[in-house]
Amino acid sequence: METYGLEKIGLINTESISRNLSPAELTQAALRRGEGVLSETGALVVETGKYTGRSPKDKFIVDTEGVHDQISWGSTNVPIERENFNSIKGKMLAYLQEREIFLFDGFAGADPVNQKKFRIINELASQNLFIRNLLIRPTKEQLENFGEPDFTILVVPEFKCIPEIDGTHSEAAIMIDYEAKMVLIAGSQYAGEIKKSVFSVMNYLMPFEDVLPMHCSANMDPETGNTAVFFGLSGTGKTTLSADPSRLLIGDDEHGWSERGIFNFEGGCYAKCIDLDPEKEPDIYYAIKFGSVVENVVLDEEHRPDYTDNSITDNTRVGYPIEYIPNAASPGLGGIPNVIIFLTADSFGVLPPISRLSKEAAMYHFVTGFTSKVAGTERGITEPVPTFSTLFGQPFMPLNPNVYAKMLGEKIEKYDTKVYLINTGWTGGPYGTGSRMKLKYTRAMVTAVLNGSIEKAYFVHDEVFNVDIPQTCENVPSEVMNPRDTWADGAAYDEQAKKLAGMFEKNFAEKYPEMDPEIVAAGPKA
Missing domain, CATH: 3.40.449.10 (Phosphoenolpyruvate Carboxykinase, domain 1)
Structure with missing residues (x-):
């Protein structure tokens, strides 16, 4: 043998x-x-x-x-x-x-x-x-x-x-x-x-x-080769927003950035299945076929999957080769990214829907990896709870965060890469009062970043969150661009904004006491 x-x-x-x-x-x-067992589509379904x-x-x-x-x-x-x-x-x-x-x-x-x-x-x-x-x-x-x-x-x-x-x-x-x-x-x-x-x-x-490893998705324009990377924790819309039929998907989760450009670490995708909808996420839905491995999805007597059934877990998953995605780049190579997008779902309702980051601010938010849990989704949570995951992938980063942050800063400066923070969370108030940012507005902002038109806007600096906010964006109402203007009570917004900024400061001081001063100075100021 x-x-x-x-x-x-x-x-x-x-x-x-x-x-x-x-x-x-x-x-x-x-x-x-x-x-x-096999599902009706031929995928192998296992329980873990x-x-x-x-x-x-x-x-x-x-x-x-x-x-x-x-x-x-x-x-x-x-x-x-x-x-x-x-x-x-x-x-x-x-x-x-x-x-x-x-x-x-x-x-x-x-x-x-x-x-x-x-x-x-x-x-x-x-x-x-x-x-x-x-x-x-x-x-x-x-x-x-x-x-x-x-x-x-x-x-x-x-x-x-x-x-x-x-x-x-x-x-x-x-x-x-x-x-x-x-x-x-x-x-x-x-x-x-x-x-x-x-x-x-x-x-x-x-x-x-000299390769920066990144927990991100990436896509590129098939004609120009312009490449974008998307960072974001669970629930921020990373998968949805990087899946663009007009662009090639380089990869959905893990990449390296070298002097030659972006490259996918993987040859496949590992996607969530809970509440999977063929209209909202057709690529994932139709990738669940023979050759795929599905974890903890419940099947009925005729082996039809029920993606709404979370009786085993909310974390139902499918693993499939990337060629199961129609517009996947093969091989998984892209150019030097001209755009980086950090996604966050701010349930406090105070972060701008889109803002431009300086090199130092990009390093700050890269290290911070912020999003927030929604009040009412977990027992005992009565208000939004901030979640910070270092480098948008804390459990998988063995070296000092400063190593990765410095590499990002050097590459942004060397290649003049533009960095934006996009809030897919709440506007007009916090969770329970305001409303979730409309997906069509977020898509319009992403499009404006990718085609460069957002750079033509007039920007205003926000002193609390230390970012630059564009005042206009094509296909987005101007009244939603500044979060304070969407609140009925401006003073209540100011209080909530300072509260979240203070959480940023506290998290950074506790986790990264040895971080470079210029990175610390680029963060929010309560």
Whole structure:
């Protein structure tokens, strides 16, 4: 039996090893093993059990001399000893004795200059199909000459850790050893852990190659090549606003920015399915077909999916190859971005619907990663709650935030990239009083940014939020451009604006006490 070199990591005496199987073969294996069922569209539907989302409290980084001074240690990047890592690794390998192994060798990074080789070792055929969709798939020739991987990820969801013995927080563990170039994923069947482990590795490696890794979507004009990137946390409209039929989708989630331009880290998409509507998001809806892997979506007796059913979880998902999207760029390469758009859903109703950021302000908001939870959506929340996620991807950024912020600032200055903050949240008052910004207005603002017409507007500086607000935008009523003008009570707006600005200041002072003074000075002022 061909072992493909797995004995080098101690994986021996397996029942079988299947490498880079086709979607049909992996789907067939998953069905044979009882891992899932087919929906009426032919997609493989699985349930992920106890873990229906990422488990950030179970993530660790091996603390070694070689990486200790590079990692931004804290509640997100939690250290663990190499001894614990090796012990769990040994137990996982022992667990795989006499079992079927599904192996996928593929790439992260569409730019060959910065491309990395990843080897994924799976216990489950369904997870192997998932990562086959999400990574960049090698050609036959590339597979024959694959050689040694840059990183290996061992994924064994049925192996359960024992916290008292293994030094973990639960039965699940996601451990990255940057020096040993290996990731362990134990105890969780949620496939997003594999995808985000690849991302975490790329976020560590890329800055050393002068590439800025970004948790963002990206698209480009097929004629001019003008490229835009969209940053935004969940609920801000990143997926919706970057999906433009008149532009090519470079990627929906993970990218690098090098001196040659933007490149997608991935070869697929991992989209939310909850309340999926064929009219609002047709690309995702029609990508759920044979070859796709769907997680935790409820099927009826005739295997028709009910995307409104959240009885398993709100975090229902589908993973599919990016070529399932009609206007996807192939390969996933774009130019130097001429535009960056930060998206936020401000439920306080005080941020401008669109504002221009200076280089320093862009670095500030990049580090801050602000949006807000809506009052009434969670028990005990009676007013908007600010949410700050460093670099719009805090759980996946192992280095000091200053490293990424400085890279962004340098690239903005070098390439004269324009940066805008767009608020897709509330206007005319906070959640409960005001109303959500109309999607058609937000789309008009995005269009004005992409075609450059917004630069012709007259701008006014906002002293509280320290941004420049355009006073006009094509196809947007002028009265919505300044948020204070949309409130019935101007004094109430002023109070709420200062309150949110104070939250920005408090968050920044607590999280980034060593950040450069010019970045601090570019933020809101309560």
